[in-house]
Amino acid sequence: xxxxxxxxxxxxxxxxxxxxxxxxxxxxxxx
Amino acid sequence: xxxxxxxxxxxxxxxxxxxxxxxxxxxxxxxxxxxxxxxxxxxxxxxxxxxxxxxxxxxxxxxxxxxxxxxxxxxxxxxxxxxxxxxxxxxxxxxxxxxxxxxxxxxxxxxxxxxxxxxxxxxxxxxxxxxxxxxxxxxxxxxxxxxxxxxxxxxxxxxxxxxxxxxxxxxxxxxxxxxxxxxxxxxxxxxxx
Numbered sequence: 001x002x003x004x005x006x007x008x009x010x011x012x013x014x015x016x017x018x019x020x021x022x023x024x025x026x027x028x029x030x031x
Numbered sequence: 032x033x034x035x036x037x038x039x040x041x042x043x044x045x046x047x048x049x050x051x052x053x054x055x056x057x058x059x060x061x062x063x064x065x066x067x068x069x070x071x072x073x074x075x076x077x078x079x080x081x082x083x084x085x086x087x088x089x090x091x092x093x094x095x096x097x098x099x100x101x102x103x104x105x106x107x108x109x110x111x112x113x114x115x116x117x118x119x120x121x122x123x124x125x126x127x128x129x130x131x132x133x134x135x136x137x138x139x140x141x142x143x144x145x146x147x148x149x150x151x152x153x154x155x156x157x158x159x160x161x162x163x164x165x166x167x168x169x170x171x172x173x174x175x176x177x178x179x180x181x182x183x184x185x186x187x188x189x190x191x192x193x194x195x196x197x198x199x200x201x202x203x204x205x206x207x208x209x210x211x212x213x214x215x216x217x218x219x220x221x222x223x224x
Contacts (some may be wrong), residue, residue, distance in 0.1 A: 013053045014036065017091040020191055021098045027057045028102035 067194025
């Protein structure tokens with residue numbers, strides 16, 4: 001993941017699948 | 032497939048930003064999952080550019096797609112598409128950065144209609160999901176694809192990027208025009224260092 005890390009440290013965010021699924025579900029829950 | 036980030040990476044981010052993550056929330060209805068190049072050309076055993084780790088992330092990709100669809104988001108499947116001539120040709124790359132044998136294999140594999148051009152069969156691609164052909168590593172370079180227009184038409188302002196390879200097509204698939212949120216990347220796969 002070295003390439004991913006290099007760029008996303010500057011622009012973007014790196015998350016695990018578990019974290020992204022949680023963000024999706026949390027986003028839906030706050031509507 | 033679980034992913035853990037090494038401590039040096041997290042420490043570097045903390046030193047730069049003061050916090051590990053930039054955004055702590057997203058609106059699923061304004062979010063698109065961009066699944067990059069999960070085609071047989073990379074995923075099928077023995078394929079021209081086989082990336083073994085790409086097969087390992089298929090369950091994660093399907094899980095993300097199900098979660099986002101369920102809450103109103105868009106799942107877009109990107110397909111690298113190149114031919115030896117015509118609008119899908121990419122002579123700058125194939126003329127200078129591939130051997131003759133790799134050029135022939137590559138152009139044959141990524142031509143529409145080739146079995147290698149198709150998305151990997153274990154991916155859960157639903158009829159409502161847009162499948163987007165792209166002519167360059169990045170779908171957002173002018174003339175590469177219609178992805179930007181598709182996302183703008185659907186009022187998408189956040190993207191989640193996954194697929195293969197991490198440090199080539201996934202990295203270059205970051206849409207820098209997103210007005211409110213930067214790209215979010217998960218569980219990509221690359222060839223071993």
